[in-house]
Amino acid sequence: MNKVTSPTRLKTRLKIIEASKTLFEKKGITNTKIMEIAEMAGITRITVYDHFQTKDNIVNEVLYDYLSKLYTFKLDYQINDNGYQKLSILFHTLLNSYFENLHIMRFLINYYQEYPQKTTYEEEIFNKINKVTNINKYKDLNIEGITDGSVTCEKPIEVGFIILQHVIGIPMRFSLRSDTFFGNETRISKDKLHESLDRLLTMYKG
Numbered sequence: 001m002n003k004v005t006s007p008t009r010l011k012t013r014l015k016i017i018e019a020s021k022t023l024f025e026k027k028g029i030t031n032t033k034i035m036e037i038a039e040m041a042g043i044t045r046i047t048v049y050d051h052f053q054t055k056d057n058i059v060n061e062v063l064y065d066y067l068s069k070l071y072t073f074k075l076d077y078q079i080n081d082n083g084y085q086k087l088s089i090l091f092h093t094l095l096n097s098y099f100e101n102l103h104i105m106r107f108l109i110n111y112y113q114e115y116p117q118k119t120t121y122e123e124e125i126f127n128k129i130n131k132v133t134n135i136n137k138y139k140d141l142n143i144e145g146i147t148d149g150s151v152t153c154e155k156p157i158e159v160g161f162i163i164l165q166h167v168i169g170i171p172m173r174f175s176l177r178s179d180t181f182f183g184n185e186t187r188i189s190k191d192k193l194h195e196s197l198d199r200l201l202t203m204y205k206g
Contacts (some may be wrong), residue, residue, distance in 0.1 A: 005135055007144075009051075009114055012043060012047065012051065012099075013051050013182070015032065015041040015042065015043065016037060016041050016043070016048055016051055016052065016058065017058070017061055017062060017065065018041075019037050019040035019041040020037050020058050020061075020062055021031070021062055022040060022153045023036055023037060023040060023105075023109065024059075024062065024107055025103055025106065025107065028110050029055075029111065029114045030057055031111050032055070032113060034048055034049070034055055037055075037058070045197060045203045059111070059114075060105070060121050060122070063107075063111060063122070064125045064128075064129070065127060066101075066104045066107055066108070067125060067126075067129050067133075068133065069101065069104065070097055070101055070104050071097070071129060071133035071134055072133045072134075073097055073134065074093075075089055075090060075134060075137075076089060076093075077089060081145035082144075082145065082148045082149075082150035083141050083142070083145025083146070083147070083148050083150045083151055084150035084151050084201075084204055085150070086141050086144065086145075087138060087141045087142070087145060087151070087160070087201065087204065088198070088201050090134065090137055090138055090141060091138070091163055091164070091167055091201065092194055092197060093134075093163075094134075094167050094168075095167050095170075095171070095193065095194065095197060096190075098167065098168065098170075098171035098172075099171050099174075099190065102171060102174065102175040103175075105171050105172050105175035106175045107160075107170070109152065109172060109175065114201075124128075132201055138160045138163075138164060139157065139160070142156040142157055142160050145204065150204075151204045151205075152204070152205055153203060153204050153205065156204060159204055162200070162203070163197070163200050163201065163203070166197070166200055170193065
């Protein structure tokens with residue numbers, strides 16, 4: 001059996017990733033040390049380096065895992081849905097995914113603080129994920145909406161970008177809150193957020 005894909009080796013690699021996620025959430029990327037990752041994973045620092053040459057490699061692995069989870073979801077289109085209706089379903093599904101994964105949103109904020117300039121590996125990750133997830137689906141749906149006449153605004157790509165920033169921005173802001181957003185002291189309901197998204201979506205109508 002190949003050493004890289006042996007069950008024992010894969011199990012150890014997963015331990016490293018899960019320990020890293022916990023520590024990144026608790027301490028941040030910068031303040032997390034390889035030795036701490038090793039201790040939490042129950043292995044030696046040498047073993048960590050046997051799997052990952054640098055902490056950046058671990059961070060990139062976590063980034064890929066998180067982004068895959070964030071953007072892999074089912075889009076419940078109906079057979080007769082037009083481009084606008086599909087865009088609405090996509091953005092509402094995205095909003096739900098972001099709020100269901102606020103820990104990932106916190107990691108992404110920390111990641112972009114640590115790596116303000118897009119790395120080559122990050123571009124590779126997005127290209128790989130884009131092939132199997134819905135990360136850039138809205139661009140294709142814009143074109144579909146224009147073609148079938150359901151999107152009538154003059155600049156649909158810009159509108160889509162504005163809506164996407166809104167959908168991403170709200171969960172990111174609330175991911176940094178110390179209190180529970182959707183708890184007993186909810187200040188705003190998910191329904192209200194989806195209603196505000198519906199109002200933004202009307203920009204597609206020009």
